[in-house]
Amino acid sequence: MKKYKSFLRIRFINGLQYRAAAYAGVATQFAWGFMELLMFRAFYKADPSAFPMEFSQLSSYIWLQQAFLALFMTWFFENDIFEAIARGNVAYELVRPMNLYNMWFVKNVASRLSRAALRCMPILLVAFHLPRPYNISLPDSPASFLAFLVSMALGTFVVVAFCMLVYITTFYTLSPLGVKIISISLVDFLSGSLIPLPFLPDGIRSVVELLPFASIQNVPLRIYSGNIAGYEAALSIVLQIFWLLFLIALGRLTLARALKKVVVQGG
Amino acid sequence: MRLYLKYFAIHLKSQLQYRTSFILTTLGQFLISFSAFLTIYFMFSRFHTVEGFSYSEVLLCFGIVLISFSTAECFARGFDTFASMIGNGEFDRIMVRPRNEIFQVLASKIEFSRAGRFVQALIIFIYAISASGIYWSMDKFLTLLLMMISGVVIFSGLFIIYAGLCFFTTEGLEFINIFTDGGREFGMYPFSIYGKEVLRFYTYVIPLALFQYYPFLYLTGRVQSVMHMLAPLPGILFIVPCLVFWKLGVRRYKSIGS
Numbered sequence: 001m002k003k004y005k006s007f008l009r010i011r012f013i014n015g016l017q018y019r020a021a022a023y024a025g026v027a028t029q030f031a032w033g034f035m036e037l038l039m040f041r042a043f044y045k046a047d048p049s050a051f052p053m054e055f056s057q058l059s060s061y062i063w064l065q066q067a068f069l070a071l072f073m074t075w076f077f078e079n080d081i082f083e084a085i086a087r088g089n090v091a092y093e094l095v096r097p098m099n100l101y102n103m104w105f106v107k108n109v110a111s112r113l114s115r116a117a118l119r120c121m122p123i124l125l126v127a128f129h130l131p132r133p134y135n136i137s138l139p140d141s142p143a144s145f146l147a148f149l150v151s152m153a154l155g156t157f158v159v160v161a162f163c164m165l166v167y168i169t170t171f172y173t174l175s176p177l178g179v180k181i182i183s184i185s186l187v188d189f190l191s192g193s194l195i196p197l198p199f200l201p202d203g204i205r206s207v208v209e210l211l212p213f214a215s216i217q218n219v220p221l222r223i224y225s226g227n228i229a230g231y232e233a234a235l236s237i238v239l240q241i242f243w244l245l246f247l248i249a250l251g252r253l254t255l256a257r258a259l260k261k262v263v264v265q266g267g
Numbered sequence: 268m269r270l271y272l273k274y275f276a277i278h279l280k281s282q283l284q285y286r287t288s289f290i291l292t293t294l295g296q297f298l299i300s301f302s303a304f305l306t307i308y309f310m311f312s313r314f315h316t317v318e319g320f321s322y323s324e325v326l327l328c329f330g331i332v333l334i335s336f337s338t339a340e341c342f343a344r345g346f347d348t349f350a351s352m353i354g355n356g357e358f359d360r361i362m363v364r365p366r367n368e369i370f371q372v373l374a375s376k377i378e379f380s381r382a383g384r385f386v387q388a389l390i391i392f393i394y395a396i397s398a399s400g401i402y403w404s405m406d407k408f409l410t411l412l413l414m415m416i417s418g419v420v421i422f423s424g425l426f427i428i429y430a431g432l433c434f435f436t437t438e439g440l441e442f443i444n445i446f447t448d449g450g451r452e453f454g455m456y457p458f459s460i461y462g463k464e465v466l467r468f469y470t471y472v473i474p475l476a477l478f479q480y481y482p483f484l485y486l487t488g489r490v491q492s493v494m495h496m497l498a499p500l501p502g503i504l505f506i507v508p509c510l511v512f513w514k515l516g517v518r519r520y521k522s523i524g525s
Contacts, residue, residue, distance in 0.1 A: 024441045031445045035453050035461060042460035043314045050313050178291020182298055189302035200309055 003098060008110045015114025022118040030123055033066040037134055052198035053227050056133040060225035061196055063127035063136045065217060070115035071156045072217035074163065074187040075180075078108055081167050082176040090262070100259070101252050104167065108160040140226045147233050152220040154240040159216045161247035162187070168251060171258035192218040198227065212243040270366075274374040282379050289380060296383030300333060304391060307455060318460040323398035324487055329455035330392030331411070332479055335418025336451045337384040343423040345376040347447075349430035358520070368517060369510070372430070401486065410482050410496050417478035417499030422447065424509035425473070431509070434516030450475050457483055477502035 040058055044051050053061075070076055081104055084090045093100060127136045139145040166183050170176045188194055190213035197205055197218050208214055219236045222228045228236060282289055307329060311322040320328075340347070349372065352358050361371045401407060429443045450473070453461070458469045458476045469476040481498035484490045 021441065028441050028445055032449065035445075035449065035465070038461040038465060039453065039456060041462075042317050042456070043310060046314050046317050052313075173287070175285065175288040178288050178295060181292055181295030185295060185299040185302050188299075189305060194302060195306050195310065199313065201312060204309075 004102060004106050007103065007106050011107055011110030012114045012117075015111050016118060019118065022115070026119050026122050029066040029069060029119065030126065033062050033123075033127075036062050053196070053225070054133075056135075056137050057222075057225035057227050058196065059127075059130075059134050060136045061221045061227070063123065064221050064224055065193065067120040067123040067127070068116050068152070068217075070112050070119060071152065072159055072191070073193065074159060074191075075184050076112055076115065077163060077166070077176075077180065078104075078111065081107070082170055085167065085170045086174050086176070094259070101164065101248075101255050104164060105160055108163060109156065112156060112160070137225075139224055140229065144223060144226065144229060144233070147237065148220055148224040151223055151233075151237050151240055154237065154244060155216045155220050158212060158240060158244050158247065161244060161251055162212065162216075164251040165247065165254065168254050168258055171262060187213050187216070190214070191216045192221075196222070198222075210239070212247060215240040215243045271370070271374055275377060278377040279379060292380040293383035296380055297387050298383075300384045300387045303452065303455065304329070304387070317456065320457055320460070323395050323400075325456055326391055327395035327399050327486075328457050328479065328483055330388055330395050331414055331418065331483075332451060332454040333384065333388035334392060335415055335478070336422050336447075336454075337381050337388055338415075339419045339422035339426065341378050341381040341385070342373065343426040344378040344381075345372040345374070346423075346426040346430035348376060350433045353433050362520075369427075369513065399487070401488070406496065407486055410486050410499075413497070413499040414478050414482050414486075417502040420503045421475060421478060421505050422450070424506045425450070427506075427509045427513050431513040431516040434520050446473050446475070454479050474502045474505050477505075 037059060040055075040062075044055055051058075065072070084093060093103070096103070124136065129135065139148060162183075166176070166179055169179050173179060190208055190211055192214065197208060197214060200208060209218070215236075219228075219233075219240055223233050223236070304326075307322075307325060310317075311325070315322070317325070345352070349358075352361075352372070352375070357375075358368075361368055361375075364371065396403075425443065425447050429447065432443065454475060458466045458480045466476055466480065469480070478499045481495045485492070485495040
């Protein structure tokens with residue numbers, strides 16, 4: 001356990017180094033969130049009754065999404081893992097007295113955490129002080145805030161567990177490009193990062209909500225904004241736990257199989 | 268021009284060597300913009316209209332922006348990855364060759380997998396053209412042509428600015444993404460839906476609205492004035508400050524050695 005903890009710390013501190021990039025990122029995300037809100041406002045004006053959530057809920061959703069982008073988005077892959085697999089450096093990793101799956105998992109979580117830690121504060125701060133209904137409102141109750149924290153952690157683990165599957169396919173394809181881009185575009189849509197899932201038609205939505213991708217950002221952001229609460233929220237968290245366990249099991253299994261076949265090229 | 272064609276052929280051949288990866292990437296590009304299309308589709312099945320624009324009109328707008336963007340991205344990709352070119356000293360090699368630097372950067376990378384996005388754009392575009400019920404007279408056709416040319420030029424200009432910034436910061440700045448990727452993502456709706464201030468910004472600062480919004484009004488028959496039709500022309504001029512900025516950067520360039 002101790003070795004993973006220090007691994008986590010090294011990665012975290014490493015990630016904190018790129019401060020200028022983080023500030024540029026904050027500005028980008030802020031502008032992005034702003035444009036997105038303006039777009040939804042135009043649709044809201046067209047037909048307020050067709051809006052599937054309250055506008056203030058949507059604002060909270062979008063600002064939290066921008067603030068914690070690094071925790072939830074699929075496209076924060078660790079490029080050195082891809083490289084390690086393609087170039088054969090994975091051999092060095094295998095020599096280490098650590099479980100490969102756990103090590104990569106921790107690596108991913110840590111760099112996501114450090115990115116989010118640098119970026120979330122300024123966005124949250126400004127977004128709290130925007131005029132209503134464009135601001136982040138406070139959560140309904142301490143209980144729902146707690147539920148949000150729990151499901152946020154779960155969501156991060158789910159997306160990392162999914163990324164692990166993408167890394168593992170690189171053992172077979174060697175070039176990560178194609179798989180990467182396809183999984184990103186698929187997950188972006190199905191996880192509710194392009195438009196929140198309530199905006200989908202009901203039939204499609206009820207299916208999409210059951211998929212593992214809905215367990216990434218959809219659940220925590222909607223719990224915070226009060227769009228799902230109580231029994232429904234508890235159920236979504238259980239579903240998150242299920243998918244997390246499923247994806248981890250699948251990842252471990254496929255990794256073990258891939259390692260049996262792995263041929264390290266060159267020396 | 269002959270030289271560029273030669274580069275073109277080389278890039279095409281080299282990218283077709285990794286066939287599976289090429290096909291997957293092209294497919295991925297297709298999927299990415301397909302999910303953008305899906306969001307429009309689902310939003311409109313719920314709301315039907317936005318700021319007076321109908322579904323087929325928004326699709327037409329989206330198609331035009333996407334075609335311009337993917338064309339610009341395919342050819343100006345070298346500028347998009349320019350940070351790495353400075354980083355690995357490749358740019359020094361370019362400087363010593365007896366050819367224009369912009370030409371060489373332009374020719375250094377041609378990304379054919381963007382065809383995935385382009386094909387998608389074309390399908391949407393063709394569908395939108397037939398669904399929009401616009402009578403395609405000569406002037407409308409000319410407007411459309413102007414919009415696309417201007418769009419390609421403006422997006423390329425943005426890529427050049429992005430690359431030019433690398434001279435000052437060595438790292439690429441994420442910030443400019445708001446205008447390139449953001450221009451593509453948010454440009455799928457006519458810029459007026461974001462409100463007056465945003466429209467003004469995209470008219471006078473980053474002139475994306477000059478090819479995307481004003482001529483679009485003319486195209487859909489909302490206004491009749493020739494001014495709107497010719498708005499893409501001043502948009503093309505946007506390339507001038509971009510090139511000046513680039514030149515400024517080149518003059519300031521200090522090799523980081525390698």
